[in-house]
Amino acid sequence: MTGSLDQQTWQDAAGRDLVRSFGPRMALFARGSGAYLWDADGRRYLDFLAGIAVNSLGHAHPAFVEAIAEQAATLAHVSNYFATQPQLDLAARLKRLAGTGDSGRVYFGNSGAEANEAAFKLARLHGNDTGRTRILTLENAFHGRTMGTLALTGKPAMQESFLPMVPGVEHIPLSIEALEAAMDDRVAALFLEPIQGEAGVIPLPDGYLRAARELTHRHGALLIVDEIQTGAGRTGAWFAFQHAGITPDAITVAKGIGGGFPIGALITFGAASELFYPGSHGSTFGGNALGTAVAGAVLAEIERAGHVRNAELRGRQVCEAVAGIGSPLVEGTRGRGLLIGVALAHPVAGAVVAAAQQHGLIINAASDRTIRLAPALIIGDTEIEEFTRLFAAALATASEALLLDQPTTQEVPARDAPSDRRESQ
Numbered sequence: 001m002t003g004s005l006d007q008q009t010w011q012d013a014a015g016r017d018l019v020r021s022f023g024p025r026m027a028l029f030a031r032g033s034g035a036y037l038w039d040a041d042g043r044r045y046l047d048f049l050a051g052i053a054v055n056s057l058g059h060a061h062p063a064f065v066e067a068i069a070e071q072a073a074t075l076a077h078v079s080n081y082f083a084t085q086p087q088l089d090l091a092a093r094l095k096r097l098a099g100t101g102d103s104g105r106v107y108f109g110n111s112g113a114e115a116n117e118a119a120f121k122l123a124r125l126h127g128n129d130t131g132r133t134r135i136l137t138l139e140n141a142f143h144g145r146t147m148g149t150l151a152l153t154g155k156p157a158m159q160e161s162f163l164p165m166v167p168g169v170e171h172i173p174l175s176i177e178a179l180e181a182a183m184d185d186r187v188a189a190l191f192l193e194p195i196q197g198e199a200g201v202i203p204l205p206d207g208y209l210r211a212a213r214e215l216t217h218r219h220g221a222l223l224i225v226d227e228i229q230t231g232a233g234r235t236g237a238w239f240a241f242q243h244a245g246i247t248p249d250a251i252t253v254a255k256g257i258g259g260g261f262p263i264g265a266l267i268t269f270g271a272a273s274e275l276f277y278p279g280s281h282g283s284t285f286g287g288n289a290l291g292t293a294v295a296g297a298v299l300a301e302i303e304r305a306g307h308v309r310n311a312e313l314r315g316r317q318v319c320e321a322v323a324g325i326g327s328p329l330v331e332g333t334r335g336r337g338l339l340i341g342v343a344l345a346h347p348v349a350g351a352v353v354a355a356a357q358q359h360g361l362i363i364n365a366a367s368d369r370t371i372r373l374a375p376a377l378i379i380g381d382t383e384i385e386e387f388t389r390l391f392a393a394a395l396a397t398a399s400e401a402l403l404l405d406q407p408t409t410q411e412v413p414a415r416d417a418p419s420d421r422r423e424s425q
């Protein structure tokens with residue numbers, strides 16, 4: 001925990017006034033610039049989490065700031081009875097980047113969960129039209145916290161206090177064999193994350209997306225890819241499904257699309273674009289002029305500056321740097337581009353995160369054995385060199401604690417490791 005000056009005051013206020021569904025806040029941040037954050041005491045941190053894969057351009061990027069100021073001063077919101085140019089421009093841009101062709105369509109919401117709620121309704125529309133009642137998702141999948149998306153989420157610990165779940169969803173193990181066994185003509189849709197971020201940055205097995213596309217085609221089910229964490233260039237392609245060379249029926253996006261402004265979207269391909277009909281779904285704020293102007297500016301800047309390619313190159317560089325540290329705590333890295341999981345040899349991710357924060361580095365424990373790195377797509381040599389130094393120091397601090405605390409087993413308990421119930425987004 002940091003922010004020593006008024007630490008007690010803000011922690012008391014957070015404990016008293018904020019909903020208790022999150023654990024204690026780890027710092028009070030006052031401002032950001034690029035890949036850096038400053039806490040209330042003026043202490044600087046290198047941010048290698050970027051608001052959980054959200055701040056794709058870093059903090060306070062001029063393109064983001066100017067788009068908000070200009071659009072707010074022009075027209076923020078008119079409701080979905082009307083269209084605005086930023087909304088139409090963003091829909092066209094998302095269709096182009098996702099490669100939907102002319103037949104694609106875009107529904108706008110305000111978050112990842114709202115994008116997935118829309119996708120869930122799309123799956124029901126398809127299922128109800130064709131007599132299909134089953135929806136498949138993966139064990140350990142994370143698709144959101146609203147009642148619909150919680151049903152899609154494959155983590156019983158998150159669901160148990162909120163039973164009964166929305167019916168019809170089945171969670172299957174992560175293997176092509178399990179998928180083959182589960183698929184039949186009663187499946188309306190298969191939901192997948194190309195890399196399971198919240199489960200600990202777990203990529204799908206080789207060939208999985210292609211097999212999923214083939215099986216869903218064969219059985220007439222929709223393939224819906226949740227790109228909420230992986231989209232907006234983070235993995236070195238605009239959307240991670242593009243690495244597999246397949247065409248899904250729909251994808252959902254949020255997080256990095258808005259660069260810090262809350263926005264989410266469902267993007268449909270081909271025949272799936274004809275399922276919604278007037279009155280079948282909606283949102284007051286979704287797709288308003290302000291949000292779509294900001295997301296349009298963020299995506300235009302990612303495109304202009306070549307940040308998708310940067311994500312790919314810098315991701316490799318970060319993985320090499322992590323290997324180069326040579327820490328016995330590190331078993332290896334997973335993921336793609338700038339969505340990286342560092343696998344630890346012991347369940348001490350919480351202790352590593354706490355040590356990193358003490359050294360001035362913000363990272364995240366995606367599971368008790370996985371550190372998640374998801375920095376802004378703008379990072380370069382300077383940030384990676386600093387990250388390497390700070391992460392090496394954090395690993396050394398955690399390793400020392402490991403040896404000191406438990407010389408026999410060489411393990412220490414994860415101090416701030418997020419449990420499924422408490423921290424995951």
Ligand SMILES: Cc1ncc(COP(=O)(O)O)c(C=O)c1O
Pocket residue numbers: 052111112113114116142143144145193197198226227228229254255425
């Ligand atoms: C893959 C995935 N889907 C859905 C969500 C939910 O998004 P939101 O928190 O914006 O509702 C997240 C958030 O972490 C996510 O990573």
